[in-house]
Amino acid sequence: MRRLVSQFRSLLQDEEVRSISRRYFISNGFDGTLTSIGVVVGSLLSGVPDGATVVAVGLGAAVGLATSGVWSVWEIERAETQAAILRLERAMLTDLDDTAVQRRKASARSVHAVMSGLGPIFGVLLPLLPFLFEGRGLTMLQATVVGVAVGVAVLFTFGAYLSTISRQRWYVAGARMGLAGLVVAAVNYLLPG
Secondary structure (H helix, E strand, C coil): HHHHHHHHHHHHCHHHHHHHHHHHHHHHHHHHHHHHHHHHHCCCCCCCCHHHHHHHHHHHHHHHHHHHHHHHHHHHHHHHHHHHHHHHHHHCCCCCCCCCHHHHHHHHHHHHHHHHHHHHHHHHHHHHHHHHHECCCEHHHHHHHHHHHHHHHHHHHHHHHHHHHHCEEEEEEEEHHHHHHHHHHHHHCCCCC
16 A cells, blocks of 8 residues: 555656646546536425435435546546557657556556546535535525535635646636636526426
8 A cells, every 4th residue: 555655646746647637636626516516506496305315416426427537537548648658669669568658657547547536526525515414503505505605615726726836816716716616506596497
């Protein structure tokens, strides 16, 4: 296990690996958070009677999005890695099978897939937390409002973090990302039925 953690840390010190993994984590975390906001608002509006049901539906969404994130990124990065190795082999006029280069690229693919799967789990689960307290201090409406607020805060945090990379104003970048959560909540509220 230590070797695996050490290898993971080593790979994340590579700027290219860190950059790609960060993109997958935040992109899929963004999708997961917006999905969760849609689930919590839609649950309230459709008359779901208790927080446990909302959590169960949200967990189903988390499983689907995480599986999608891991599987799609694994396949995308597999194809991209293979293409990069083929280009390198042509340039070097040598076979790179079972070399350090090939193994490092395969390991980086694993890191990307893991980060891609963690993003939506994080994004879905945090807005669901208030529903664990429904009936124990929170009503369904209160849990929904808190869940949306948590989701918007997660999105704001993603934006603020990205601003540190791009040297933008953190509160502007955070507000732009957080606004998406409010839009999803509003659209769900305005939908007929």
